[in-house]
Amino acid sequence: MKRFGLLAATAILALAAYSGAAEAQSCPIKIGGLTPLSAPGAVGAGEGMRAAMLIAEKDINAAGGILGCDLKVIIADTEGLPEKASAMMEKLITQDGVVAVGGAYHSSVGVASKDVANNRKIPVVFAETWNDTITGDKQKFIFRIAPLSSWASSTLWQAALLVPNIKKVAILTENTDYGIPAAQETSKGLASGGVEAVTFSVDIGTQDYAGIVERMKAEKPDYIIVLATGEAGYNFAQQAADAGMGPQDIPFQAGQVALESKAYWENVPDGNFAFVQRIGTPANLWSEKALALNEAYKAVTNRGVIESYSMEAYDSIAILAQAINEAGTTDGDAIVAALEGISHEGTLGRIYFPYGTKKDPSVDGKGDEWWHQWPDVALTMIQYQEEGQSSVDAPIVWPDAYKTGEPIYVNQ
């Protein structure tokens, strides 16, 4: 009887293990892709990220897929809203059965959805969410390839401090988990250089900036920094230009959305001489992989050039695919172990995560936010110096390591 019980238990365990393995490797293997596809999210950016993630799916499947299966990227619309992001993460995991999640544009989306993924042991590689706390909570299943907000902000204020005779900076920020900390870090950095900062925060859906522009004008700033995502960046830049406060009037750093040069020139025809922060390796140093992605992306989206956030979205899917292949399973713990030891040749450069369960950031004197954080994101500042110029052709004016041209400071 005892022997029969043992045999029965062994059979049940074997069946469970078999069914678990079969479930883990059921084809196709699904990875979630978070992206904003409806207002008030940055819909244009979201569509670009979706296109890039679907190109990643196609490329990975063309190269043999994952664990012998096809990859299927399940796109989920976050609308740029935290509550929608949590719901979408829950849906991806519980209804769609994804084994990992990539993408995401807004920091608030990352902040809200990371706990859901971590609690359900689903690895996430966030593509374009900057808020420090996303990795700062040191959650096992959360990784990021976008720069930290504090780090990205430092490039903003360091570049600003190079503007001749600068005394006062006006910052327009969105009141989100990305905008508020980024504005605070930037203001702090400017203060360290003896420069005063005045911050104006707005809702992400704001269209009319006339009153804000007038108030900003009354502050008499020497430089303007825009930390607003989506079309808000375009609306503000052109309305500021209409009021004599645009990129042709005073040194002006436009929002990152200005990297989509075709849309930028259509929406901000008076936007020449704007500075724009760019994430990732400069175009003149792009690898074959990045160049191929750019061509595929342009063909799919009809855009002038691929934006940094779309490259990040592509890499977030590709790195997860590699991690699953290396792990040999879709088990969350195994994927995390693979991600912690990964070396992925992405479109943004070689991606790896030096800090995690094996090595705490504090060992190297770094803060918690460096947990599962890719440390080599290239941050540069370009400047449009000709009307209609592509962001790829625009010279890099900062930092010196990547510099391809001198900045032009208008109104000096």
Place this chain on the structure above:
Amino acid sequence: MEFPHIFWGVFGWMIFWAVTGSIATRYFYLRRDLDTSNAPFVGAMLGASTGPIGLVPLCLNTPELTTRLMVMPALASVGVLMIAFGFADPENFCVANGSFVASQIVNGLIIGIIYGFMALGLTLIFSILGVVSFAHGEFYMIGGMITYFLTKVWLPGINPILAISLACLAAFAIGAAFERMFLTPMYEGKVDRPVEYGILVTFGLAFTIQYFVQATAGANPLKASRYFDFPRIRLPSSADPWLIKTSRGNMELFETISISNPRFTAAVMCIIVFGALMFFLHRTWTGKALRAVSQDREAAAIAGINPDRMNMLAFALGGMIAALAGAMLVQAFSWLPQVGAIPAMRSFVILVLGGLGSIPGAFVGGVIVGLFEAAGTGCLPDPQKAASYIPAYGMIILTLTLLLRPTGLFGRRFATGAHGKF
């Protein structure tokens, strides 16, 4: 704010007397069996502006509550608040910088006129059909989209006026077709809950239009080029143009007030069309028929007016007005399939503020919201909060209106959706 205790002290005093005045006035008017519909508003405003000095005679004499008695204390309350603010924050741009104040007022007026115009369409639909169209923002969006595609993609070089007219015609046709196909069951007794049906079906239209445009036009922000350039004007002289100076895209008045070309042309167009609409409603047979239906459907039908036809005309006209606002603003704002959401929300606020179904109320309500937003953005001491609260300013006015004058500025006491004052 340098002396916050001054401002908050005065504000607290005003709130106290406003609440007291609102309750006391209603009580005294009720006791004498007088009309109390405007008593809380007048009591609150008189209490806020004068305290017991004005309130006591009002309660004792209970005079007839005329328009003057409503407007004057309201303006005085605003004045008292402004004076307190001036003493509390003397360094504020709204106190110390005259040209800034002038610019903000002009900005508020311009955007308020556009808001008001947008709300007109919603008002027209509500007064005739008795439903709030939740697709109003989408008509605004398609007006801009069609104008953009006409002027920049399909027929580059087309006269902008013609493009705008075609966009308006398209919106009119969509509105008319939708009303015939989906709204007729409302007044033919085919649905149990016509008002709820109207809301749901216009919601459906909103989603259909929005996602259809997103699928066909994409989600990248679009923007039309400026329709007209300002002529070069330098007055009183080229050497010293202190009165007015124009460039192609901008106009400067008194060397202080700067108005961008797209906003200016949009506001002027809105005023012209508002005038034309008022002429249509008051001087033409069809306009009078519309007004008649808004006042009493049955009586209008007895007089030979076909109310069903007026329903179609009102819905189509309302959509066309929103489309015209969109067509004028696509040269000012970046345009997306979702661009109508915020203006539609504002229109709902203005609809209630102006008085459900009142066309002059919608226009005045729009201007008030525009000015209030400009004041909030410009004067709130913390710039970080000033701009963040833009969506809240309209809601503050709405809340105050609902508290003190639930019928809105120009609404009638017993107005319902289908019977508001025209």
